[in-house]
Amino acid sequence: MLLKKNQSKAPVADAMTVEDAMEKIAHPEAAQRREAAVTLHGEEGAVDVLADCLRHEERQSVRGAAVSSMIAIGSDDVVDFFIEQLRGDEADRRNEAVYALQQLPEQSSQKIQSLLSESEPDMRIMAVDVIRLLTIPEAHLWLRALLSREDHPNVIGVAVDRLCEIGSVDDLPTLEEIKARFVHDPYIQFAIDHAIKRIICLDAEEPI
Amino acid sequence: MTAHHNTALIIDDATTVRMYHRSLVEQADWIALEAENGVEALEKALEFEVDLILVDVNMPVMDGYSFVKALRTSDTLGQIPVVMISTEAQLVDKDKAFAAGANHYLVKPASPADITHLLTLLTVGEVQ
Known part of the structure; x- marks a missing residue:
């Protein structure tokens, strides 16, 4: 041998x-x-x-x-566990949970959508963070719905940042409406201007 | 002889936030570097001279607290002033930032006045 x-x-x-x-x-x-x-x-x-x-x-x-x-x-119990971790105090554990939920798009998507309606703004921000890399076609519509009812500037900030990547010209009226609502917030004004510019350029297939 | 410009390293996983902070930093005549997470930021800090770090808390790969703790253990990078900028506005969040080694804490969205005030103070050496 x-x-x-x-x-x-x-x-x-x-x-x-x-x-x-x-x-x-x-x-x-x-x-x-x-x-x-x-x-x-x-x-x-x-x-x-x-x-x-x-x-x-x-x-x-x-x-x-x-x-x-x-x-x-990848069961429902696993998704529920990582959602529980999103509510924790430790940043590294929350990030671990965001990563794990992003790896389970089919199992987690409906639960993440419901997190977008939670009363706690930090949870809505976490939900948008998960959606950031969830490859599901509905994500774009969820973000538009969130933006149309959202009042918290930080939630709007992360949602607009995400919409920059997956938004379409159909989102422009929503973005314009938010810009008018938050006229005194310099970050939101900046973020919306950038998002509108980027969406228009992507629609025209021109480099920004 | 060219004029010296201070350099700020901006760390955030959100592109729009990085662009916004870059615009404020550059308006103050500073140079801006960007990183998407703590690991990328440590690499940038080792490669370039950095005078100030603006860092988010929640980021993939390496979060803001872990980044600051790692930075503070470095002989070469440990003295760089760090401003943590987070959506979390509770006193406990500020305490965690200071315990990790941050010099200052701002709640998002940080106002242009807050950022430019810090840059001005650092330029004349009044922060640390």
Whole structure:
């Protein structure tokens, strides 16, 4: 039998089983926790233990593996967990949740749309952040609907920024209406002027 | 001999916000650099001389708090003044910004007067 140089003849350690991983996700050693998180990739019965891990885990390597495993599961429970994380105080965890929800466009889109109507402006901003990279055709209509009823300047700011990329000339009346409503807000005036200019240029297929 | 211009590094994942802050910075006769997240910003800060950093909180890849903490551990970049600009207006958010190492905190949308006032103070060395 041909052996490659340095090939070990020692037996390979058995891979961790799903059952083991469910316990070792709370192991004191980070390497064991990470391996457990990887082992639970796509395991539908592991949502609760992975979610619990993500509520407490500090090591980025373990968190990354757990997030990937949760995305691979992609159930309603997973989407609900990441929406819960959007409401948290930690910026890095919110960003992790935004990323995860963006990887699950089919599963998360309806729930993200409902977040656009939440009473808390920060949640509406988070919802627009998720929509930023959601490749769903309705996103453009959701943003237009949001802008037509929105009063908070920061929500309008992020929605206009997103509309710059996916808007059409059909959005121009909405943008003009907001510009008139926020005549004393220099940032919104700037953002709307830029959005209108960009949408017109994109419509004419001219470089801005 | 060419005149020295101060340089501000603007970090925000929203293109429109970066353009807006750039316009204010350039009106004050500063040079503006842009980055979309904390990692890109650290690379820019290592590559160019930077006199002030304007940084958002919520960004993909590396958020504003993590960026400032990383910056403060650097021997070469650790002294650069940082202004955190966020949509979050609670006192706890300001406390977190200062705990991470920010020098100043502004709530979005920052007014042109706020930004130009800071740039003026920094130009004459009154902030830090």
